[in-house]
Amino acid sequence: MSHDDFSDGWLISRYVAPDGHLFMTVLFLLAFLGGRAVYGQFRRRVRKLDVVVIGAGPVGLTATFIAMRSPRVGQITVYEESPREYVINSPYQITFDSTSFSFLETIGVDFNNMEGCHDLGLFYTKVGVYLQYILDQIQCTGHRCKVLFGAKFDKELRKNLERGNGRTLVIVCDGKKGQSASLLGLDEFTDQVSCHTFGAMAGIERPHLREVPTQEIRAHNLNFDLSAYGPYSQDQNGTSGFSLKIFGNSKYRYMCLAIRRCDSPTLKALRTILDRSMMRNIFLKCFNTYKLKTEPCLSESFVLNHMKYSPRLFEVRYTQRCETVAYFDDCDMFVVVEGEAALSCNFHTGMDINQGIRGLHSLDQFITRVTWAESEKSISSALAYKMQHSTKLFTSLSRDGMQEFMFS
Template structure:
């Protein structure tokens, strides 16, 4: 090898070493930067979805400061008696977040966990307060309403990087942030009706739900021939749905709720119940259904308590409303917003399992926070937003096609 070849070899080797050192140094610096990266997060609303979002953020190790804003006081928040039913998917998700169901008042049935909203919220609040004691910067502001004035009072240096809106279907936080309230409304290919009965003398303890399937109702007393109605073939969309009506009884003994649903159908009975002006028909159906399927230890609805039963006047089409915009970027403030729970998507039909729909939207929240904390430029921000939006759209589409099958028809 002559001196020129030797010089070229030394130069190439030196260049290769320099490139390797640069690459290793850059990887190390980028890795260290990502490890150190933290984002300030603001969560609006402390219902089951908002508190779960706060728990996800607190456990993500990518939050510099977590602020939780809730309009209601702690007393009002924890006194909520409504019952929620966590399905197996939600139970698994919450177990991964460290929720210990053995230490929460409630009951199990078929891998579903039933508890009161106030109990669930109190448990999650206690978990957040424990995180705060472990030197995680968590600020819980109960009795504080999220308004334009609230935002203006935040110093520029303390503005959150991520805002998670979980203030329910009636909340106004999205409009405060300048996000359009336009909704897409789609049919779930089913009809339904709801009923509720409140009896102050009954217990307010978590109670498993009751389901009954393929029900047909004798409406001959109202001029509808029962025999012919049961022979009609129902048009099913999707085809996986079973014919007939499906009943669910849920809630505590004190606050009992009922949901009645059936697939879209052109049968005479369904048409009759869709358009009848006689409001007593649905009340009679719910009355008879409750007495037929209630638990043995709770009292029947009789002539003295029938006035406590409130219900839909007739069958209505079950519709899903979901926001056109579920995630947005506020460019001037360099803030991203994601809208979760009933603030993002809501059903006009209560199945008693609404919280599960909201929790599914949170499955992509930790990754979203991570990407926002480590984003280098706007391309990274927009990629994170696009992924979050795709998840929200897929969630709405999946529920529209299959949600009622899982919550009502199985």
Template sequence: MDGARTENPGEPINSSVEEENYRALVYDTALSTFLAVVVYVVVKVGLDRIRQWRARISVLIVGSGPVGLTAALVAVRSGKVLKLTVLDERYRTALLCRPQQIALDPRSVRFLLGLGVDFDNMEGCWHNDHFFTKIGVFQEYLLSILEQKKQKIDVKVHLGTKFSEDYLRRIPCGQWPRVIVVADGSCGDSCSVLGISSDYIVESCHAYGANATIERLDQRQVPTPEIKAHNLYFDLSAYGDVLKEPRSSSHTTAKPGFHLKIYGTFRNRYMALACTAADSKMLRFLRHTSNSSIMKNIFHQSFNAYKMDIEPRLSEVTLHRMQCSRKLFEVMLSQRRVNAAYIEGDNVAVTVEGEAARVLNFDTGCGVNLGMRGLEALGTFIYSTATAQDQNDVFDALAAKIQHSKQVAETFRQTGLPSTMFE
């Protein structure tokens, strides 16, 4: 009995020691696990950052127009391009001799400044924070910037080379570009080569318009500021008294009448005439008339009334130099139903830009700005694709690019014409 009593006091002591040892073991295990997790996270984050920093991909740009070459600058600026290739089936002479004038609005100017474009070294003129230059001049300047980038990046510009199935077959296996940017215009067939649907969504911009062009070979190709005139009324009573609508007509809206824009170089003059959609006798007549001389007379009088003072007037003798729409038409914006895609077998992400993605059937002289809007998300798209860890990351980048493209089209439908024509 006494021996049993002497052993009992030792049991709590042994149990307490074992419990302390167990707690110490649990603590050490938890601490070791925590430290291991911390080290793993730190190392993984560090390695991911190193991988993202070192990630470089090959990018192919199809089309060397203003949008295509700007897309090339965006790709270079992303810092994630190892090899950049620009293709265009047109030769350099055909590209740089394009006489059409483009107008870059303030938003596009800021965007291009961020890409390193120096407007002080480009032929053109400024007016109301807009920059006006010829397409050929703009393209030549962007090509010169890409030439300078060859010191850091493998840049190849292949002019006179058509993007086709035969071109793709010549690319060695495993060397396909990771990103293809299609910017070959509304008449290009690169999307069909890549198997992208040619279906378009066509939506109204709630306006009517007409265009005219004047070619005067005796004038110089000098970039000029655009001229705008608002709330214009035309007396069409000569075509029927019922068409004479007074200024106080009940059809007058918040922005009544027509809006006129004259733009382009002195040699190639362009005019755009537009009005908000309304149900009036005059608009119905101008939309359905078969008499083409009516619109020609309207443009003739409008040009002589609002042209620059140093320009020659249009007379009956020189009127044959003008070509114009036969009647008013509804202004429509067409957007490609599929503007981004993923080629799974070759692990290639494709995005469609510029007029290859969305095109307006009405020329306002500011069409290039619509293409620039789409490029604002291209840098992020290239970066996300280059640093993607798996297909899901690429799909997320494509989804974001598609959403941005839809937003660009919708924003233009709502505010594009008011900002370029009505204000």
């Protein structure tokens, strides 16, 4: 080989080699990025989220049931301050509307295997019956879920969560008097709106009767003659009257009266005059007039000794906690507030469970977003998603809730 040939070959290899290195570099970079993407997807698929639920009421155990069905969730722990017997033996009746009924059926609740009754698209059952059903389902699935009764969530448990490894979602469902959300660092401030409605409530207990689920009774455009209590004449015909609802099981019966804000003389009198006998007699006559045919009438002596009631009308309001979802970066923990701990009404209609169940409609999607969120943007997006749903629910209920639960 001549010197010229050698020189030409060296020159050729010298100029070709950089292209070869560039090609190998690009190939290696693509392989690295591709492997990283595959690893990221694999990590997202296998990543598990630990869930802690505070409160084993209807909303808390329903949230547990939803989390249990999610493939993104690993260990679930439920803390309930009250003993199991107290929770399961709750005498109160709950009413699921058609929206809640359909949603619960979608997530696997079988109402055909639950004691209760259907009427006009509503399902009535005892709180304890529903809770026992959910607890049985949790036990049957074999999921890693612990329900701890008689265990109050306190500062020590909060510290244990903060020291834990991995991401945690805490779902607070301890009711409007619960302190867990504040203990976890969420603001206590609330927003309150008027429903432009006034109402009063009453309740009686008949110890000699069994707790049989009973459909509700509604009556509308009722007017009352208050002339016997002073110079209060009966409202003229055509004036918007009161709506009455009788609900609860056969042993524990409840009544509520509500009326839209108006210039009714009766409304003004019942708002301003504190005469306990006047409101007591209104509830007595309403119950005896509209009760079920199979129910015995209430006597004046029974009502005098056994009825608890609002002595006059009060303004009906919805209240929402301003901060219902948060993320704490130092311990990688999400907190979301559900049920009456997040949104409550100062007026009992027998259908209060539905506003809590509607808050859970977004929980499954929120769990997925929380599990996969890695960047600051994706975490903020998950928080915004849940907050928007909570705000929308509050706006809808404050605008239409009384119409749907009481006036329709």
